[in-house]
Amino acid sequence: MTEPSETPPSHRVGLTEGVNRPVFFWSAGITLLFVITGVLAPESSAATFSAVQGWIVAEFGWIYLLSVAIFLILMLFLGVSSYGSIKLGPNHSEPDFSYSAWFSMLFAAGMGIGLVFFGVAEPVKHFTAPPVGDAETIAAARTAMEISYFHWGLHAWAVYAVIGLSLAYFSFRHGLPLTMRSALYPIIGDRIYGPIGDAVDTFAVIGTLFGVATSLGLGVLQVNAGLAHVLGWPIDFWVQLPLIVVITGMATISVATGLEKGIKFLSNLNMFMAVALMAFVFVMGPTTFLLRTFVQNFGAYLDQFVLRTFYMYAYAPNDQPGEWLGDWTLFYWGWWIAWSPFVGMFIARISRGRTIRQFIFGVLLVPSGFSFAWMTVFGDTALSLHLTGTTTAVSEAVAQDVTLALFVFLEQFPLGTYVSWFAMVLIVFFFVTGADSSALVIDTLTSGGREDGPVARRVFWAITSGVIGAVLLSSGGLDALQTASIAGALPFTFVMLLMCWGLIQGLRREGLRQNALVQSLRPRQAINWQRQLHGIITYPRKAEVTRFLQDLAGPALDDVAEELRRRSLEAEVIQEDNRLKLIVTPGGEEEFVYGIRMRSYDMPSYSFIESQLNRQHNDKYYRAEVYLSDGGQDYDVMGLTRDELIQDVLGQYDRHFQYLHAVRA
Secondary structure: OOOOOOOOOOOOOOOOOOOHHHHHHHHHHHHHHHHHHHOOOHHHHHHHHHHHHHHHHHHHHHHHHHHHHHHHHHHHHHHOOHHHHHHHOOOOOOOOOOHHHHHHHHHHHHHHHHHHHHHHHHHHHHHHHHOOOOOOOHHHHHHHHHHHHHHHOHHHHHHHHHHHHHHHHHHHHHHOOHHHHHHHHHHHHHHHHHEEEEEHHHHHHHHHHHHHHHHHHHHHHHHHHHHHHHHHHOOOOOHHHHHHHHHHHHHHHHHOOOOOHHHHHHHHHHHHHHHHHHHHHHHHHHHHHHHHHHHHHHHHHHOOOHHHHHOOOOOOOOOOHHHHHOOOHHHHHHHHHHHHHHHHHHHHHHHOEEEEHHHHHHHHHHHHHHHHHHHHHHHHHHHHHHHOOOOHHHHHHHHHHHHHHHHHHOOOOOOOOHHHEEEEEEEHHHHHHHHHHHHHHHHHHHHHOOOOHHHHHHHHHHHHHHHHHHHHHHOOOOOHHHHHHHHHHHHHHHHHHHHHHHHHHHHHHHHHHHHHHHHHHOOOOOHHHHHHHHHHOOOOOOHHHHHHHHHHHHHHHHHHHHHHHHHHHHHOEEOOOOEEEEEEOOOOOEEEEEEEEEEEEEEOOOOOOOOOHHHOOOEEEEEEEEEEEEEEEEEEOOOOHHHHHHHHHHHHHHHHHHHHHHHHH
């Protein structure tokens, strides 16, 4: 599964340097059409948004629920299956980031701004206006937290995991471009480089733009509400527009610093600030009550997990639950799907070297656990204020304007004004992190997987997301944002279902390859036992391995390549620094790679055969390790004779054909 020969990079400058023109111009054109329509006819746009949302909820709501259920089931299956041990990259690859940095980056990009917006508002809203049953009761409080857990738990992160896993697997393990189209390679092959692939990437770009614009809109609405509450500013579009300009400007500055610097720094800062805010509320609020409710909420979440996953309120006597489903569950599912190209690609880029099992359970469990803790601390504290009769101010604020909920809530604590300012800064930083990350991702999608696009193009996409957010706010506010997420996600939902099938097919082939290797594995020919013992108790130096590669391995691979060419096969030997590589039928479906690379290791402490003096001066030893197209094989051929090495090459070539036979069967 390899990428065909790439077309020469474009020599255009500016926005079109190295760009995939169909994806870039279709995405930009559709976005421009949307912006012009929203600016010229905001009222009719708002009416259209409302009609579109109602139609999608009525006709396609079941597709959203069923699709997200499929995504979660697939991820859980792969996590516990034998495929879980496969690395996202060559077998010898190691993770680029520590666990702490990895969790911080994926969480900040995933849903941080949404948790700040809905952490108080959603549980209180479900408490005061539940989909079914009486409001403002103990039962309503339990149901409110159960629903909040459901919306922010495993289902959301399963959507992200599908995209992230597909991209990381096909890109890092099989060398395909880091774009959505690559996940369809097992289904349509090289046609991913044509119009079908362009359409898939275009859907991903548009969905990402609307998802990011939704988050920007929510963030700006909440910051505007905070300024209104603290300083008395009006809640008005003409206040929100300058906020969009400022926040988008900060994002464009951050995006130029790249992944390792600005985005990583802001992600860690966001995580620290979010934990600090949550710890403040936890300590100053009803601490013991929160610990008890966390346990009970988690139990209720598990108890209702399957029912909630498929629940459509299909037998409700009136349409109120159906409207609630569209305003909440379907909005969230659409929002997660719209964000999934961005978050999924971002997670893929920071997950190279991890196993599928580490990836799935890391992405599903850790951020979900933090979301549960956040919802408990903020949601249950707000419910406690109402249930204990302390105050109903938070509930009244949610009924009046959900954007005010957080700041009215923080007002109930000491230093409430200062904490409100802290929360507004956190919201801004969360969006800046998401916006600059999304600009990098969209640039990658429109560049055919290249990650070295010009800064001007990343700035263009960051500004574009800000413009879309402004148009949505001017055309209907929160309702328009919800509709944009649901509508933008609809076409990409079908793409994601195809990606799931492509991932299954790709992993199936991976399993066939491993089975072929095992079934055709023959014991290595016995060698002189004294020479075998010598190989066990000695630790070769760099010069020894270098001579082995140059004097024995290189000529042996040349002989094999010459014999293959004599039999009308394409074969070449590539010599690089400290490695050799034999490639048969390069670039084709049947490509075979047999490589030998020199790797250094620290001298083990148990190598007592070596004198202490030698260990002090030679603290490294070297191996000549074999690697294939899927990475290192973790065995050493140093010390083999020419014939023994050729036998090893042919043995691996035989196993390669066993794999191809299994795939075609």
